[in-house]
Amino acid sequence: MKAIKREEAVRLCLEGERISPAERKRLAAERLRELVSYAREHSAYYKKAYREVGEDFRLSDLPPVTKKELMADYGAWVTDSGVTEEGVRAYISSDAALETLYLGRYTALTTSGTTGNPMPMVRDAYHNMIHGALLQTRLLREVDPELMNPVRHKIASIIILDPAVSSYSGFLKSQRANPGYEQNMLAIYLTEDIDVIVEKLNRFQPDLVTGYPSILAVLGKAGQEGRLHIHPQAIACSAEMLTEKVYHTLRAAFGCPVLNNYCSTEGGEAAMSCSEGKFHVNEDWVIIESVDKDGRPVPEGSWSEGVYMTDLTNYVQPVIRYYMADRVRIVKEACPCGSSLPIMEICGREAETVEIGGKVLFSSSFEQALEHVPGVLAVQMAQKGERRFYIRLVPSSEEEREKAAEEVKKRILGLFEGSGAGPVEVTVVPERPKSNRRGGKVKFLVKEPEERKG
Structure with missing residues (x-):
């Protein structure tokens, strides 16, 4: 299993954005080969799936996978035989998940949705270190990198208060990791009445507010109406589609950076917003292929019917060309923010x-x-x-x-x-x-x- 120190992860993420798009593509291809080689050797699922794939392969030579296929052969999919579907589910639902790592070395969470069968995922230290560095160097570039540290800042999260949900489990783990500073973290159930949420935020005066765009949009309106009197250093959105209208509402209401992250339990932090409110793909660490309904590549600048997601950092539960039904459009135009990372537009689930x-x-x-x-x-x-x-x-x-x-x-x-x-x-x-x-x-x-x- 790969290992990396935080300083090295930060350096690689900073360098990855400075190099040319062609150099990033070559770097991603090298990382893909390393991941595929490891998956072939340690995952019975991928060993079988890639039995006809030669050593000198292209990305398109690798057969795509679906949630249904992977879940049907969960034990063969993972590269650590100690990881089991039943074990991960039991760990996630236990109190131990807030204080200890799964098997002493992995973080674990489940996908969300309305299917009734969330997929349990485990992430190794390499994945967590790289994706943490991506958050620090790319998503938080406009703000104090310590803004998510409750020792130094007050953080309010408007979320679903269920430990099985990754946003709340992460909140609880952060509280446990910072004893004595619990009062700097406020979790508000998003089903509460808006007037109650406004009152709590006015009392708390957070430096950072996190939540779903659907509720943040209502809070932005409350700010414009003069009912919500807070002065956050940043607003951080997640889980749902952030429309341009809501983005500008939040900027106007609070006068601070509005951070947005296109992420998934399966693929991690795939794209992040810049100072212009545009998504940039972290193509050096996550490969996104835009495909039509038949899985064929769509022309550059065209809307896809779905994507194949490849996370180049997860070695314990490899995600390689995993299908997700998100409709995206990737363009190679220059962004006023200065980043050369590809711009991605998303037409996914817009919360109502x-x-x-x-x-x-x-x-x-x-x-x-x-x-x-x-x-x-x-x-x-x-x-x-x-x-x-x-x-x-x-x-x-x-x-x-x-x-x-x-x-x-x-x-x-x-x-x-x-x-x-x-x-x-x-x-x-x-x-x-x-x-x-x-x-x-x-x-x-x-x-x-x-x-x-x-």
């Missing part, structure tokens, strides 16, 4: 809000509540009117449909009632989730016109 009688609820709250419903593979929530909702779901089997539908409906009604936004009408309809006409990706929350009667 539900407004009922003056109450604002966030799509991420519903997604989290429905994440582990037994018997449910996918869910879509359609708002047909202010208080009328259709639920479309994909059950794991027709025999489970009725029971799963009742549980989904129960959880949704519970969220509405708990927030004081009820009463609402929730109907589970016998149809599949509908795809977005732009890109074909299914959005969790959609707003549709009321059906005309008669």
Whole structure:
């Protein structure tokens, strides 16, 4: 297993941005060969998958993989035989996850979503060191690099307070790692009433605010209206798509850098925002291939139907040409910020809000509540009117449909009632989730016109 010191990781990340695009491509190709060689030797899955791939291969020679394929052969996928799916899941759900490493050497987390089957991932020290250095040298370049250090700064995170969620588990681990400075960290449940969140932030006066763009947009509006009186050094977004409109709202409201990170549990920190609000691909450490619906490369500057993601840093659970249904467009134009890293535009999941009688609820709250419903593979929530909702779901089997539908409906009604936004009408309809006409990706929350009667 590879090892690296923090100073070396920082140096490599700084140098990687200074060199030419051609040099970065060669560097990434070298790292890919090293990763593939290791995967072939230590992963039974990749040994079999690459049995017909020669030593002098191109990236396109490597067969792509999917979540379903990897999960079906989890034990063969990992390069450490001590890592098991059951072991990782048990570790993540235990109190030990906040204080110790999995098997004494790995961090562990799961993917999120509404599939009901999050994928457990482990990351080795090499991955964590490189991706930490990417955050320090590229995402935080505009701000004090110690801004995420609770010993020196006050940090407020508006997130889902569930230890199984990586953002909150990371928050708790940071608290445990900095005893005596817990008062410098504030976690706010994003399902709380906006007025309550505003009050808490006004009292806390954070230097850094982190959260999902959907809730940060509402806070930006509160700042513009003069209700939120904070002066953060930076706003950091994650997990959802940050639109240009929300980006400029936050900049105008708080007058500070707005940081955004295109990352995933599987691929790590793939792209980061610059001072111009544009995403730059960390192509020296993460390879992103834009592909059409058949997995073929799309022309430069064209929108993809998905991407193949390759993380060049994870040697314990290699992610090589892993398919993700994110619609992106990569362009090679010059950026006013001065970085020569490729610019990537994203047309992924754009979070929505539900407004009922003056109450604002966030799509991420519903997604989290429905994440582990037994018997449910996918869910879509359609708002047909202010208080009328259709639920479309994909059950794991027709025999489970009725029971799963009742549980989904129960959880949704519970969220509405708990927030004081009820009463609402929730109907589970016998149809599949509908795809977005732009890109074909299914959005969790959609707003549709009321059906005309008669």
